[in-house]
Amino acid sequence: MLSGGIYRPLADLHVPVMVGEVLEFLLHDATGVYCDATTGTGGHSKEILERLASPGRLICLDQDPVALEVARERLENTGDQVRFHRGSFSRLDLVLRSEGLDGFDGILADLGLNSYTLDRPDAGMSYQQDVPLDMAVDPDVPRNAAELVQGASQSELAELLREFGDLRRAELYARRIVEARRGGLETTGDLVRALRRVDERRIDRNVDAGELSRIFQALRVVVLEEMPRLDALLAHAAEWLRPGGRLVVLSYAGHEDRKLKVWSKENTGSEGDFIALQKKPLAPGREEVGRNRRARSAKLRAFEKKGESGE
Numbered sequence: 001m002l003s004g005g006i007y008r009p010l011a012d013l014h015v016p017v018m019v020g021e022v023l024e025f026l027l028h029d030a031t032g033v034y035c036d037a038t039t040g041t042g043g044h045s046k047e048i049l050e051r052l053a054s055p056g057r058l059i060c061l062d063q064d065p066v067a068l069e070v071a072r073e074r075l076e077n078t079g080d081q082v083r084f085h086r087g088s089f090s091r092l093d094l095v096l097r098s099e100g101l102d103g104f105d106g107i108l109a110d111l112g113l114n115s116y117t118l119d120r121p122d123a124g125m126s127y128q129q130d131v132p133l134d135m136a137v138d139p140d141v142p143r144n145a146a147e148l149v150q151g152a153s154q155s156e157l158a159e160l161l162r163e164f165g166d167l168r169r170a171e172l173y174a175r176r177i178v179e180a181r182r183g184g185l186e187t188t189g190d191l192v193r194a195l196r197r198v199d200e201r202r203i204d205r206n207v208d209a210g211e212l213s214r215i216f217q218a219l220r221v222v223v224l225e226e227m228p229r230l231d232a233l234l235a236h237a238a239e240w241l242r243p244g245g246r247l248v249v250l251s252y253a254g255h256e257d258r259k260l261k262v263w264s265k266e267n268t269g270s271e272g273d274f275i276a277l278q279k280k281p282l283a284p285g286r287e288e289v290g291r292n293r294r295a296r297s298a299k300l301r302a303f304e305k306k307g308e309s310g311e
């Protein structure tokens with residue numbers, strides 16, 4: 001039994017994506033200090049720890065206390081090479097301060113959702129379960145998904161569905177949410193029923209599974225403040241890395257990709273603080289996608305902070 005009373009066989013946990021590529025770009029010095037800023041259930045962290053040499057260290061961070069507890073149980077026999085912090089990567093300054101560090105030699109950000117969290121009924125992330133509409137797996141965020149769908153205007157809902165779910169019919173779904181919320185939208189099932197309302201005359205207007213999962217994604221992005229937090233990480237990455245330090249980011253969704261593309265353009269080249277370590281974002285190989293469907297939309301970007309290490 002893992003913490004929180006939730007049993008999951010370890011073999012069933014989130015499968016880490018592009019492990020070989022992540023390690024190749026991130027671990028330029030096996031004796032350095034690294035931060036897995038999105039440890040989740042510890043897939044990448046475990047691989048990193050196996051390759052560190054004394055006095056190398058890994059700081060494992062996650063916003064979600066339940067996922068972090070699973071990682072802690074998986075990795076606790078690694079001894080004093082590993083430390084755990086619960087919080088957002090937008091405040092890595094707090095982690096550096098409490099560890100007495102001047103910067104990291106590498107930061108990994110594997111964005112998006114852990115499949116462990118998706119399957120956890122108490123998280124309210126999946127349209128396939130009928131549970132409270134929560135999604136606030138970080139106890140520091142100000143509102144959960146039920147409060148978001150009750151409080152936002154129809155145009156705000158349409159905007160967030162378009163921006164973070166790439167939904168062509170964002171207006172239609174925003175209207176359905178607003179009409180249904182008068183009767184209360186408390187559970188994931190209430191939301192799915194509101195969205196699925198069958199329009200007999202326009203069968204093409206019925207929501208499909210892909211759209212449902214992107215609607216849930218869009219709400220999660222707003223509830224967990226994913227975009228402003230990614231902005232903060234990118235804005236401070238140069239400050240939080242030592243010279244020669246690496247930033248490796250795995251993204252999965254269009255809105256993340258658009259942001260990273262702009263940041264990469266503005267922060268690399270002769271004026272920027274970083275060197276891009278790859279010409280174009282890397283995608284997983286066919287074999288990995290065949291083995292792990294979740295990897296199919298992954299894009300890896302890796303950057304090195306300019307300046308000699310040890311300067």
Ligand SMILES: C[S@@+](CC[C@H](N)C(=O)[O-])C[C@H]1O[C@@H](n2cnc3c(N)ncnc32)[C@H](O)[C@@H]1O
Nearest residue numbers: 016038040041042043044062063088089110114
């Ligand atoms: C795709 S999962 C990471 C999976 C992990 N690499 C593994 O191999 O198990 C993304 C994780 O990032 C966490 N996360 C997302 N945004 C975060 C933030 N701003 N600060 C800290 N953790 C965050 C989520 O809670 C989730 O556990």
